[in-house]
Amino acid sequence: MAKRNRIPHVFSKEQLIALVDQVTEPDLMIGVAIGIFCGLRISEIMRLRKEDINLHSKQLIVRDGKMPGKKELGYGKDRVVPMPSVLVNPLRKWMRCTNNEWLFPSISCQGKHITSEYFERKYWKALERAGLRIFWKLDARGRKKHKYNFHTLRHTYATLLWEKTGDIYAVKAALGHFDIDTTMVYTHVSDKALQNKVEAAFDPARTIELKPALPQIQTIHVQTRRENPLSLLKLRLAKGEISTDEYAKLTATLRPQRAYLEL
Secondary structure, eight states, rough: OOOOOOOOOOOHHHHHHHHHHHHSHHHHHHHHHHHHHHOHHHHHTOOGGGGGTTTTEEEEEEEEETTTTTHHHTOEEEEEEEEOOGGHHHHHHTTTSOOBBBBBBSSSSTTTTTHHHHHHHHHHHHHHHTTOOOEEOOOOSEEEEEEEEEEHHHHHHHHHHHHHOOHHHHHHHHHHHHHHHHTHHHHHHHOOOHHHHHHHEEEEEEGGOSSSHHHHHHHHHHHHHHHHHHHHHHHHHHTTTSSSSHHHHHHHHHHHGGHOOOO
16 A cells, blocks of 8 residues: 655744744754755754765765665665755854864764754754644554654755745755655645746736726636636646646647637
8 A cells, every 4th residue: 555645744934933043052053954944854964974065066965865675775875955055154154163074973972973862852942942842643652743843844945945946856856755756745735836837827917908897807717717727737747646648638638629728
């Protein structure tokens, strides 16, 4: 049975501001910033070495990342992740603070990085101070599950990237997903990119203005109805709701109307 991709929780802009306001430790601030602006998993952030960060090219190298079958193969995959300019100066200052090879070196264990568990405990405290440590449900073992955790930063990053670009393959590459189906869940979290496409497809500026107002509204309705079938098929294909084969079959049935559908 195929695994169902549940729609993840994401932070709103107001929640992100509330969270950042409660992050007081410099190391936690840098880790949270990488989560927000690069979408890395907490374990990937903890394993970052300074040599993996190129401030000149504005790129991070994630080594041995998550991958299906990793346990059986014994290794993960590497990927290059771009970073926005806003992250360069804070990272430069942080990297000057220590002479260690790790971006987040352990204080108690020389030559090691801090653990994900230790870092996440600090993050949970910031969530609680921000009023975002919200109970969600009990898992199968009766343990409490909270609505937001560190991985929510990754979900928020992916959702924002989808909203701004409308390019699901760019989101897939940035997240390092193996399967596009995993990435497609973010198109359901936010339909802002889709909304922008719909607005462009049915732009009122393309409608001939007629007076009085009532005929004008009727004209817009007729044009929208004409554009509707093919536009919806294209949007369903973009969202992954239908395959390319299904799209080809469905559009074939619309060929007699093609002159009217493609204005």
